[in-house]
Amino acid sequence: MSDSVITLRDVKKNYQGIPILDVPSLEIPAGIHWLQGQNGAGKTTCMKVIAGLIPFSGEILLQQQVSSKKDPVTLRRLINYAEAEPLFPSFLTGRDLLSLYINTKGGDKDWITDIVDILGIQGYIDNPVSSYSSGMLKKLSLLLAFTGNPALILLDEPLITIDTAAVDTLYNLIREKNNEGVSFIITSHQPFDEQKITLTGKLIVADKTITRN
Numbered sequence: 001m002s003d004s005v006i007t008l009r010d011v012k013k014n015y016q017g018i019p020i021l022d023v024p025s026l027e028i029p030a031g032i033h034w035l036q037g038q039n040g041a042g043k044t045t046c047m048k049v050i051a052g053l054i055p056f057s058g059e060i061l062l063q064q065q066v067s068s069k070k071d072p073v074t075l076r077r078l079i080n081y082a083e084a085e086p087l088f089p090s091f092l093t094g095r096d097l098l099s100l101y102i103n104t105k106g107g108d109k110d111w112i113t114d115i116v117d118i119l120g121i122q123g124y125i126d127n128p129v130s131s132y133s134s135g136m137l138k139k140l141s142l143l144l145a146f147t148g149n150p151a152l153i154l155l156d157e158p159l160i161t162i163d164t165a166a167v168d169t170l171y172n173l174i175r176e177k178n179n180e181g182v183s184f185i186i187t188s189h190q191p192f193d194e195q196k197i198t199l200t201g202k203l204i205v206a207d208k209t210i211t212r213n
C-alpha cells in the first residue's frame, strides 16, 4: 500500500460563494488522524469533500492512484463516512440499511453480523430507525461505516452519544481495521484515549486550510 492515503490538490469549497476551504496541497499519510478545529472551521465540510459527497473544485487522490476526477465512483466505494448526526429515511429498519450497505459495498457479512451482536444492535435491528434513540442511531451509523472494503474511514464525532461499552468496541474496531491497513480521519471535540488507539498525527482545520501537526 502507498504511504499516502489521501492527497488534496488545489481543493476549494464554497457555500453560496463564501469560501470555506482552500487547500493548495496536502498529503495525508496512512494511519489514524485526529481532525481538529473550532466550531464552524470546516471539518465536516472537509470530510464530505474527501468522501465525494458534495461538489468542490480541485482533485482528491486516494493512495496516489484513484482520482476524484477520473474515477469518482471507485473513490466513493473505497471511502466510508459516518456523519456526526446521522439521518436515515425513517421508515427503513436497521436491517434494511445494513443489507443495502452490504449489497452495495460488499465485504465480510459474518464479521459485520458479529459486530451487530457486540454493539448490542440485534435487539432493535428490525425496528424502523424512526424509533431509535440518538445513541442507537449513532451505533448503527458507525457500524455502516465499517461495511465493505474501505481504504479510508471518516468518522465525524464518533464518541458523542454512544455509551462507554460502545466507545470501547469502537476503539477495538478502529485498531483491528487499522492493523489490516485501513486509515482513519476522525473528528472529536473530546480527546481520545491514547491508551486505546495510537494516533498517527493531527490535522488542523483553520483559516480555510488544513495543516498537518
Ligand SMILES: Nc1ncnc2c1ncn2[C@@H]1O[C@H](COP(=O)(O)OP(=O)(O)OP(=O)(O)O)[C@@H](O)[C@H]1O
Residues within 6 Å of the ligand: 015, 016, 020, 037, 038, 039, 040, 041, 042, 043, 044, 045, 046
Ligand atoms: N450546507 C451549507 N450551506 C451553507 N453553509 C454551510 C453549509 N454547511 C456548512 N456551512 C458553513 O461552512 C462552515 C464550516 O462548517 P462545518 O460544518 O464544516 O464546520 P465544522 O468544523 O464541522 O464545525 P463543528 O465543529 O461545529 O461541527 C460554517 O461556517 C458553516 O456555517
